[in-house]
Amino acid sequence: MASRTVAKDIITLRGSAAIVSEFFGYAANSILYNRGVYPEESFAKVKKYGLPMLLTQDEEWLEAGKLQRVVMVIMSKATKEVLERWNFSIETDSDVVEKGVSREKSDREIMREIQAIMRQIASSITYLPCLDEPCVFDVLAYTDTDVPVPFTWIESDPKLIANPQMVKLHSFDTKIHKVDTLVSYKNDEWDEQ
């Protein structure tokens, strides 16, 4: 659907939005799978639920340049306390949104950057505290104030963690959208020594 050709490596706003949006889908899946929020068996079913809707809305907002960040929050099912917060901040090149110019960047280059992030997410289980209790997740979108709210989204508070540990992961850049990844998590009691 993106109007870009592999040969010329031209990226348009729509193509970039599609890449970023798809990245969110993969990243969200990867996080849920790796962090064990859902058991492996039910994963295929859960994967289909909700995320496609999420992706289409994101694309709309990305193309308009109104999406500032996407946050995936993992909370304890019992206490609803926020345990982990995966923060993807987005910088949009406003020139492209306003004037509709396109940029050049090799497809392979972008894919390599995304793959690096995906690997980092997968390996994050080595340092993130274990999620022993049943958890649920929530997806938050930070948008500009003038964005009309579709009825599948509701207003929310930021669901921040108090005194978090933060780890900054790699970022990727399509030259139109730049996405930074940051995971913050609640300090594990065992770490305080």
Next chain:
Amino acid sequence: MDAGSLNSYSNLKGQSRCPLQEQLLHRKNSKENMDRFIPNRSAMDFDYAHYMLTDGRKIKENQTVCSPAREAYRKQLAETLNMNRTRILAFKNKPPAPVELFPSEHSTASAHPTKSAKPRRHIPQSSERTLDAPDLVDDFYLNLLDWGSSNVLAIALGNTVYLWDASDSSTSELVTVDDENGPVTSVGWAPDGRHIAIGLNNSEVQLWDSASNRQLRTLRGCHRSRVGSMAWNNHILTTGGMDGQIVNNDVRIRSHVVETYRGHQQEVCGLKWSASGQQLASGGNDNVVHIWDRSMASSNSPTQWLHRLEEHTSAVKALAWCPFQSNLLATGGGGGDRTIKFWNTHTGACLNSVDTGSQVCSLLWSKNERELLSSHGFTQNQLTLWKYPSMVKMAELTGHTSRALYMAQSPDGCTVASAAGDETLRFWNVFGVPEVAKTAPKVNREPFSQLNRIR
């Protein structure tokens, strides 16, 4: 009907003080009819502007000298200040497994049409018409105005309830209560637009049929003092009293008290059911807003309420549920608070708080646009129209010479009626004309239609 009061009104007839008469000639002074240019600086956030101007400059000069601590502090500051520039949205459909966190409420709203920028409509700065409302009680805690779905406006003036038919501008008297029972402290139309409940100072509630002008019953024994607020939920009439109690009355059965909600320590002045009828918001003179959920009635929790919101610092009478976003509630505080706060009633989180500068008496959401109308007291006694969610002031409607205590919205959503202690009832065409036919609705996205999408 009290013969005594009838006489007093027929005496007044000759002196042109009939209630709900049009005020045409003697009120037309230059103040009211001139178009005023009101420079509106409320949309300019001076603090933010100053920060951006000065801090931006600092960055350019000291690019190399910024220590990590300053950098972090600056980022934190930007984050905090940006809170008002950013909306945070959560995806509504929570995933099913392992557990459903929030009960999913199926929105009955039609598909949201994406609108391109619409031309700004003209909002008339002065009231469309003004009617005389003698003996209107100037008491913040009462709710004396309600507009029914049959397009009839009910207003309580002293001991009498009048009905004003908006279609032909005719006035009729519904009932006058005895002096020892009155004055009337609240009026509320039932959803059918035909039956009306009248709360009295003596703690009783009368139910009337406006079509036949007959009293159907009197609800007694639910409160120990005056009933200042009421809200209907199908056949349930919820009443709020000066005793702080909220009672759910089933008007169809003999023993009408179905449930009593206890929680407020002082008079309950605001009471509103959500559109779905699942949640009830109540505001009291104890500065507390409670959210009551019908499903919690049978639960074992020690408290009956779902949420207890204590952020306001003054009595909360103004309550309004958002028509286009479920679980969004707007509340307004009295003279010591002066803020409008927005709440997510699922989680109890406060989403935004806006200082309005004066006592908030009433709140109404527009049914046609994303706008909120608030009515205020000292000093301007104005009605303010806000754009939502940016909370930019779109218009300020002045005219009342004392605090605009009571507001009601017409069934078609275009007109707002406001009444104040200055004994006038004013009508404002503030919400505009609804779109006749919405353009082709946004394509309903089926859940799995995107799975096979090829980029």
